[in-house]
Amino acid sequence: MRTNLDFSPLFRSSIGFDRMMNALEAASRVETIDNWPPYDIVKSGEGAYRIAMAVAGFSQDELTITQDQSMLFVFGQKANADDVQYLHRGIAGRSFQRRFELADHVKVVGAGLVNGLLTIDLKREIPEEMKPRQIAISTGEALPMTETKQIEANKQAA
Structure with missing residues (x-):
C-alpha cells in the first residue's frame, strides 16, 4: 500500500533544503518502473x-x-x-x-x-x-573589548 505524503509543511518551515524536498517529492510519485x-x-x-x-x-x-x-x-x-531480416x-x-x-x-x-x-x-x-578547518587558538593578550554603540536615542511618541 502506497500513501502520498504532503511535504508542504516542511517547505514552509525550512530554508535551503529545496533539493532534498524535491527529491523526496519525486520519489513519492508513482512512476512506471523500467x-x-x-x-x-x-x-x-x-x-x-x-x-x-x-x-x-x-x-x-x-x-x-x-x-x-x-x-x-x-x-x-x-x-x-533496415536491411537485416531476423528469424x-x-x-x-x-x-x-x-x-x-x-x-x-x-x-x-x-x-x-x-x-x-x-x-x-x-x-x-x-x-x-x-571542508572543515581547524581554527588556531592564540595565546597572549586577549582581544580588546569593543564598546557597543547606541544607534538610536530614546524616541518619544509624538
Missing part, C-alpha cells in the same frame, strides 16, 4: 562511486552520457539496420534513457565500455572552502 538496461551502483572508495550498466549490443557511438548539474543522463540509441530477435536493442540524481559536488571522472558493460566513475569532491 528495469532495462540493468545496472549496479557500487561504492568503490571514500567519496568514489561506480555505475556499471549492461548495454550488450551497443557500440560506443550509440551511447551518450551527459551530466547537467545534479542529474546524470545515459542515453542509448541503436542505429537502424528470432532475443537481444534487446531498444533505445533507452536512464537518469541518476547526483548529490552535491559529485562529478563524473570517467567512463568506459568493455565487453558490453558501460562503467561510469563518479567522485565526490568537496571544495576546499567547504
Whole structure:
C-alpha cells in the first residue's frame, strides 16, 4: 500500500533544503518502473562511486552520457539496420534513457565500455572552502573589548 505524503509543511518551515524536498517529492510519485538496461551502483572508495550498466549490443557511438548539474543522463540509441531480416530477435536493442540524481559536488571522472558493460566513475569532491578547518587558538593578550554603540536615542511618541 502506497500513501502520498504532503511535504508542504516542511517547505514552509525550512530554508535551503529545496533539493532534498524535491527529491523526496519525486520519489513519492508513482512512476512506471523500467528495469532495462540493468545496472549496479557500487561504492568503490571514500567519496568514489561506480555505475556499471549492461548495454550488450551497443557500440560506443550509440551511447551518450551527459551530466547537467545534479542529474546524470545515459542515453542509448541503436542505429537502424533496415536491411537485416531476423528469424528470432532475443537481444534487446531498444533505445533507452536512464537518469541518476547526483548529490552535491559529485562529478563524473570517467567512463568506459568493455565487453558490453558501460562503467561510469563518479567522485565526490568537496571544495576546499567547504571542508572543515581547524581554527588556531592564540595565546597572549586577549582581544580588546569593543564598546557597543547606541544607534538610536530614546524616541518619544509624538
